[in-house]
């Protein structure tokens with residue numbers, strides 16, 4: 001079993017950095033975008049999803065991001081603070097940017113998700129808006145990688161990671177790669193390489209590690225070789241997620257293990273990665289073992305994909321343990 005050392009005397013368990021936006025989910029299941037009659041409104045965005053996941057499990061969570069100075073921005077802040085999330089690091093932009101909005105179908109596979117991110121407010125966050133004392137007040141800083149895709153958010157993200165390293169706040173990078181946010185995979189791999197080197201834990205799927213290996217090891221599909229390449233600099237743990245095939249976890253000391261999935265009836269594929277990260281991080285900030293964290297992440301993801309939203313379908317601690325007790329895991 002593996003323990004991750006964390007500073008215990010902190011006000012917050014985790015601060016999540018990245019986008020918080022609006023998710024509009026199809027009212028009807030198994031219906032094409034053209035035929036959907038309307039959408040239900042939720043708060044979403046990868047970083048907001050992770051923040052809500054940790055908070056619903058009982059963690060003390062903060063957020064670094066930016067929304068527009070408009071009704072959608074107000075809705076996102078109202079929902080997140082209602083979830084008990086500290087918004088001291090949440091900025092509001094009035095330069096004409098827009099809060100990120102996602103429209104989705106509701107299908108178990110081949111499910112369209114359209115994300116409107118023209119002049120996205122979250123990417124306007126500036127390095128001078130990132131408070132080192134806020135980061136030092138948390139056990140963990142979780143960075144979602146789309147925040148690296150554009151300046152000034154890129155600089156804000158990298159300085160937040162530097163502040164975290166200086167204050168012994170554990171750094172977790174959830175790769176969260178959205179290809180359309182980047183000019184090329186080469187550009188993305190350069191910035192992700194810098195961010196991975198500043199991270200204690202790197203979480204991504206195979207496609208995301210392929211992008212990060214664009215320059216270093218093009219064409220590599222070998223997870224063991226990938227892990228060896230990324231277990232350098234500050235990185236102690238590499239998690240490679242594989243959807244229905246579960247996940248593989250590699251530690252710096254050579255220990256590795258796999259986690260299977262909990263089979264459920266899937267409503268929609270999205271939200272799995274964010275709930276997985278939430279379950280894992282919540283376990284680690286409570287002093288749990290890495291192996292249990294990955295199991296909790298896997299269960300939280302299964303619960304989420306069987307629900308009909310991202311944030312609202314995140315489990316409470318009671319729901320999570322009840323689910324694990326009553327379900328079979330498959331490898």
Ligand SMILES: Nc1ncnc2c1ncn2[C@@H]1O[C@H](COP(=O)(O)OP(=O)(O)O)[C@@H](O)[C@H]1O
Pocket residue numbers: 204205241242243244245246247260261262263264266270271272273274276297298299301302305
């Ligand atoms: N269909 C599914 N049923 C149950 N669990 C799933 C399913 N899809 C994903 N998961 C769980 O969620 C984790 C993360 O999902 P994955 O799709 O790999 O992430 P991402 O969305 O970031 O690509 C997986 O490792 C697995 O534990």
Ligand SMILES: O=C(O)C[C@@H](O)[C@H](O)C(=O)COP(=O)(O)O
Pocket residue numbers: 019021023043044045046047049100102104113115269270271272273274310
């Ligand atoms: O991440 C977004 O901006 C939108 C999400 O809230 C959305 O619902 C989604 O697509 C989540 O996908 P995932 O992060 O790939 O699981």
